[in-house]
Amino acid sequence: MSKQSLLRAENVNKSFGAVVAANNININIDKGEKVSLIGSNGAGKTTFMNMVTGYLKPDTGHIYLKNEEITQLDPRIITQKGISRSFQIPQIFEPMTAWENLLIALGTSQKKHSYFKNARSKENGDFIDEILNRFALNEFAHRQVSELPGGVRKLLDIAMALVRKPDILLLDEPTSGVGAEEKYPLMDTIAKALSGQGLTVIFVEHDMDIVQNYSDRIIAFYQGAVIADGNGNTVLNDSNVKKYVTGKTEVKAKS
Amino acid sequence: MSEKLYNNLLFQSIFLMSFLILVGLLIPNWLVFVITKAIAYGLVGLGIITLMRGGLVSFGQGFVFGIGGYTAGLLGTQAGLTDAMLLLFVSFLFTGLVGLIIAPLLARYRDIFFAMLSLAFSMVLYGILIKIDAIGGSDGFVLPESTYFGIKPSSEYADYVLYVVAIIMTGFISILLRYYYDSTPGLIALAVRENELRVEYLGSSAFNVAVLNFTIAAGLGGMGGALNGIALGHIDPEFTYWTTSGEFVFISILAGYLSVPAVFLAALLLELVRSFSGRYFPDTWQLILGLFLILSIIFIPSGIGSFFKQFFDRLKKSK
Numbered sequence: 001m002s003k004q005s006l007l008r009a010e011n012v013n014k015s016f017g018a019v020v021a022a023n024n025i026n027i028n029i030d031k032g033e034k035v036s037l038i039g040s041n042g043a044g045k046t047t048f049m050n051m052v053t054g055y056l057k058p059d060t061g062h063i064y065l066k067n068e069e070i071t072q073l074d075p076r077i078i079t080q081k082g083i084s085r086s087f088q089i090p091q092i093f094e095p096m097t098a099w100e101n102l103l104i105a106l107g108t109s110q111k112k113h114s115y116f117k118n119a120r121s122k123e124n125g126d127f128i129d130e131i132l133n134r135f136a137l138n139e140f141a142h143r144q145v146s147e148l149p150g151g152v153r154k155l156l157d158i159a160m161a162l163v164r165k166p167d168i169l170l171l172d173e174p175t176s177g178v179g180a181e182e183k184y185p186l187m188d189t190i191a192k193a194l195s196g197q198g199l200t201v202i203f204v205e206h207d208m209d210i211v212q213n214y215s216d217r218i219i220a221f222y223q224g225a226v227i228a229d230g231n232g233n234t235v236l237n238d239s240n241v242k243k244y245v246t247g248k249t250e251v252k253a254k255s
Numbered sequence: 256m257s258e259k260l261y262n263n264l265l266f267q268s269i270f271l272m273s274f275l276i277l278v279g280l281l282i283p284n285w286l287v288f289v290i291t292k293a294i295a296y297g298l299v300g301l302g303i304i305t306l307m308r309g310g311l312v313s314f315g316q317g318f319v320f321g322i323g324g325y326t327a328g329l330l331g332t333q334a335g336l337t338d339a340m341l342l343l344f345v346s347f348l349f350t351g352l353v354g355l356i357i358a359p360l361l362a363r364y365r366d367i368f369f370a371m372l373s374l375a376f377s378m379v380l381y382g383i384l385i386k387i388d389a390i391g392g393s394d395g396f397v398l399p400e401s402t403y404f405g406i407k408p409s410s411e412y413a414d415y416v417l418y419v420v421a422i423i424m425t426g427f428i429s430i431l432l433r434y435y436y437d438s439t440p441g442l443i444a445l446a447v448r449e450n451e452l453r454v455e456y457l458g459s460s461a462f463n464v465a466v467l468n469f470t471i472a473a474g475l476g477g478m479g480g481a482l483n484g485i486a487l488g489h490i491d492p493e494f495t496y497w498t499t500s501g502e503f504v505f506i507s508i509l510a511g512y513l514s515v516p517a518v519f520l521a522a523l524l525l526e527l528v529r530s531f532s533g534r535y536f537p538d539t540w541q542l543i544l545g546l547f548l549i550l551s552i553i554f555i556p557s558g559i560g561s562f563f564k565q566f567f568d569r570l571k572k573s574k
Binding site for chain 1: 440450452
């Protein structure tokens with residue numbers, strides 16, 4: 001365990017009937033790392049993410065955040081302790097505008113609430129405008145989110161998770177459902193918005209080019225177990241990863 | 256300065272309250288009584304729309320309506336407390352406390368389960384009340400005449416004075432609720448309605464929102480029950496019966512959850528339909544009420560409040 005250890009999973013197991021979704025997972029993630037989780041569908045990436053965020057409880061094993069056990073805590077408490085997440089299908093408040101969605105995200109992050117003060121204060125407004133600006137969402141601020149394009153909805157979902165200023169941000173397939181030509185601009189916007197904050201980012205992704213370009217560590221899953229863990233070149237050239245995850249015989253080195 | 260004052264919620268509300276108090280002097284006494292009853296029902300409806308904003312609907316607000324009415328009645332007959340304002344206030348607090356006690360149980364449920372569990376509470380209370388002869392059983396009992404700061408108004412003005420008290424107390428409660436709806440916790444309640452899972456993943460508790468809203472709804476329902484009991488001068492187990500709870504749901508659906516004044520307008524419409532159909536079409540008022548509800552659900556699914564909101568949004572844009 002390193003001094004900077006932020007998130008630690010120890011001997012984590014989870015099964016759904018006969019299906020093993022997590023098989024003795026041991027992972028240590030340090031502060032500031034950009035980690036991607038790869039693996040075919042059903043490999044256990046999302047299960048791991050759901051256990052870290054409290055949606056699922058491991059059958060056995062322990063998960064620690066900043067050396068504090070969070071294994072049995074509810075998502076709300078885990079979020080308050082510093083882990084935020086976005087979703088594969090954006091979980092946003094559909095009838096509201098993007099600005100209102102962020103206002104709610106901001107409200108949930110504030111420790112003290114006044115029951116008689118209008119939430120639409122200038123102070124809150126300025127903060128939201130800054131977030132909108134950071135995610136290049138200004139032009140969509142006052143549009144109902146149900147009308148927004150997929151990429152914008154993804155960005156808003158992530159922006160909402162970031163409002164709380166978490167220690168760890170988990171992104172569940174940030175580019176899924178987004179057109180091929182939109183993937184890189186979307187990831188660039190996300191990377192730019194997250195840069196300079198010392199934030200630890202863990203993301204699940206299927207596109208290996210995205211994985212290689214936007215993460216400095218890759219963890220590969222297969223049948224609930226971690227089969228490779230390391231930097232991009234090491235993991236993507238691992239024979240097991242080639243066989244069970246990428247299906248490629250050779251992966252280009254990161255430029 | 257004058258425009259700022261014009262847009263001020265407190266100023267608008269005081270203006271509206273003053274207007275209604277003056278109107279009360281000009282309208283016949285029966286209408287004063289009908290409006291007072293509408294305010295009582297509107298208070299309960301306001302509680303339901305507070306719940307609706309958090310995604311819940313109670314089918315059993317007769318429970319708190321009855322507790323509020325019986326609290327006022329028993330304080331009047333057993334403790335000699337006859338000050339109407341005090342009775343309304345104490346009923347609000349006591350029923351709110353009852354709500355706070357049962358809310359953690361109710362808040363664990365959602366949708367139809369929440370609605371039916373709340374209905375079950377009201378039916379249990381109804382069953383108990385009709386069996387207790389000491390408080391009148393199914394006949395209920397008569398409340399002593401109300402006083403105001405120790406003064407008992409003459410019978411000619413009794414209804415009007417209660418009407419004024421109801422308008423002032425309800426007016427200020429409505430202002431507080433509007434502030435709550437627009438506050439951060441009020442907005443989080445709206446978010447719970449849309450996506451509870453996300454609210455939890457943003458770090459807030461949907462459970463706490465439900466507990467708070469149910470407690471508020473209980474207090475309001477209790478106050479409404481006390482006001483109705485004082486206005487009628489009588490309380491009986493019908494206050495808690497499921498058809499009474501159904502009327503509150505009717506008001507809430509007709510009003511929608513977007514506007515506070517719309518709830519009182521919906522309650523007034525209910526009272527007027529009840530009064531006129533009772534007079535001109537005896538025994539058919541439920542039929543008329545049912546047709547009214549069908550039409551309102553079809554043509555104004557977001558309730559009367561949506562008209563109010565559209566009107567004020569247009570007004571803002573035109574400025």
